[in-house]
Amino acid sequence: MSEIEVSAVLPVFNDRISLEKAIPESLSALEKITDSFELIVAEDGSTDGSREIVEEWEKKNPRVRLFHSDERLGRGRALNRAFEYSKGKILCYYDVDLATDMAYLPQLIDEIRKGAAVSTGSRLMPGSNIKRTTDREIASRGYNFLVRLFLGSRLHDHQCGFKGFNKEILMKILPDISSTHWFWDTEILVRAQKAGYQVAEFPVVWNTGSKTTVKFKDIFSMGTSILKLWWKINVKKA
Known part of the structure; x- marks a missing residue:
C-alpha cells in the first residue's frame, strides 16, 4: 500500500444530498493543498443512496474511496476504520455538511x-x-x-x-x-x-x-x- 501525504475522511450516515456538494468541493480544496491525497467516504449503514453516489465518484476519480458498512458502526468506529486503512501520513476529517x-x-x-x-x-x-x-x-x-x-x-x-x-x-x-x-x-x-x-x-x-x-x-x-x-x-x- 503506497503512502500518500493527505487522507481526508467524510463520515456519512444518510447524507446523500450533502455528498453531492461535499465530494466535488473537497476534491477542489484538496487539489490546492497537495498533489498527493485521497478522499475517503466512511459511509455508515446509509439507506438513502449515499453509497451509490460515492460508487459513481469512484468510477470517475481514483482519488475517491468508499468505506461502506452494512450495519451502523457509529461515528467513532467508522472513523477508526477509515483512518486505519488510509494511506496518508496526514489524516483529517470534517463534517459532510461542510x-x-x-x-x-x-x-x-x-x-x-x-x-x-x-x-x-x-x-x-x-x-x-x-x-x-x-x-x-x-x-x-x-x-x-x-x-x-x-x-x-x-x-x-x-x-x-x-x-x-x-x-x-x-x-x-x-x-x-x-x-x-x-x-x-x-x-x-x-x-x-x-x-x-x-x-x-x-x-x-x-x-x-x-x-x-x-x-x-x-x-x-x-x-x-x-x-x-x-x-x-x-x-x-x-
Whole structure:
C-alpha cells in the first residue's frame, strides 16, 4: 500500500444530498493543498443512496474511496476504520455538511506539517464566527466547560467536526479510545493532551448545517461519557 501525504475522511450516515456538494468541493480544496491525497467516504449503514453516489465518484476519480458498512458502526468506529486503512501520513476529517468553512482546510493540514500531533477547528475561541441557535450555543459552552473542569483539557471546543492528525501518533492513541460515537472527538483530544502531544486549536467560521444527526440523547450520553472518562483516567488509570 503506497503512502500518500493527505487522507481526508467524510463520515456519512444518510447524507446523500450533502455528498453531492461535499465530494466535488473537497476534491477542489484538496487539489490546492497537495498533489498527493485521497478522499475517503466512511459511509455508515446509509439507506438513502449515499453509497451509490460515492460508487459513481469512484468510477470517475481514483482519488475517491468508499468505506461502506452494512450495519451502523457509529461515528467513532467508522472513523477508526477509515483512518486505519488510509494511506496518508496526514489524516483529517470534517463534517459532510461542510459546516466549517473549507477555507480553513489548508491551516488544518499545515498545523500537522509544522509538527502538531492533532489540529482542530474551534467555534468558541476569540476570532471564531459561528451561526447557530441560542440553545445550542449554551449547550455547547456548558459541555466544553465541563470537559475542561473534569478532564483538565486546555482547549475551547472539543466537538467541532474539523480535525487533523499525524497518522503515526494517532495510531498510538486509538487503542485507548473507547467511544464509538459522538464522544470520540472529545476523547481523542483529551487523550492526546494527557499523553503530552501538541494539539493546535484555531478559530474558524462555522454555520449550522442543514441537517444535524446529534440528538438530545447524544448530548446526555456525552455528559455521562465525561464522567466515565474521568473515572478511567483518574481512578482506573486507563
